[in-house]
Amino acid sequence: MPPLDLSLAQKVLDSQPFSVLLQARITAFGDGQAVLEVDVRDELLQQNGYLHGGVLAYAADNSITFAAGTALGPAVLTSGFSVQYVRPATGRRLVARAAVVHAGRRQAVARCDLFTVDADGGETLCAVAQGTVLSAQQS
Numbered sequence: 001m002p003p004l005d006l007s008l009a010q011k012v013l014d015s016q017p018f019s020v021l022l023q024a025r026i027t028a029f030g031d032g033q034a035v036l037e038v039d040v041r042d043e044l045l046q047q048n049g050y051l052h053g054g055v056l057a058y059a060a061d062n063s064i065t066f067a068a069g070t071a072l073g074p075a076v077l078t079s080g081f082s083v084q085y086v087r088p089a090t091g092r093r094l095v096a097r098a099a100v101v102h103a104g105r106r107q108a109v110a111r112c113d114l115f116t117v118d119a120d121g122g123e124t125l126c127a128v129a130q131g132t133v134l135s136a137q138q139s
Contacts, residue, residue: 004074005029009066012074022058026066032100032110034066039093040116051089051126056096056114060129063098064110068133071103079107081131083114089126091116106135 009029013019013036022044028035036059038044046052060083069076098112114127 004070008074009034009069013062013066016062018058019062022055024059024062027095028097029066030070032067032070032103034063034070034098036063036066036096036098037093040089040091048088049090051091051094051116053083053085055094056085056089056127057083057129059094059096060098060112060114060127061131063096064112064129064131065133067098067100067110067112068103068108068131071100071108072106072133072135073137075136076108076133077136079132079134081129083127083129085127087124087126089114089116091118091124093117094126095123108133 006029009026024038027037044055065078095115098110100108100110102109112129115123116126
């Protein structure tokens with residue numbers, strides 16, 4: 001197995017059809033952390049013009065799982081996660097920053113802060129999430 005690095009993480013993300021549909025990208029990966037970004041586009045908005053909550057949930061889920069993969073290895077699956085929406089997501093880009101807060105041999109817990117970035121580069125917190133990720137390796 002090649003070493004886990006940003007290039008491999010992006011290849012894994014690119015192998016997920018839904019991630020390709022959203023045009024998601026991994027911009028940081030390693031040491032218990034991962035950052036996933038999605039550009040805000042009209043087709044990702046809900047009826048009031050805000051980024052759809054499902055896009056935020058996707059970004060939280062995937063960034064949490066990638067962060068956990070840095071601790072558990074590449075074969076991981078989300079066991080569960082929760083997301084709390086702090087404010088409507090508006091801006092040009094969504095950034096999901098996840099970090100492992102605890103890792104054992106077979107599972108990890110990670111949290112994620114989700115920000116929107118405006119045209120001037122200013123960030124606004126729009127949601128927070130926490131999830132549990134399990135190793136899919138057979139023992």
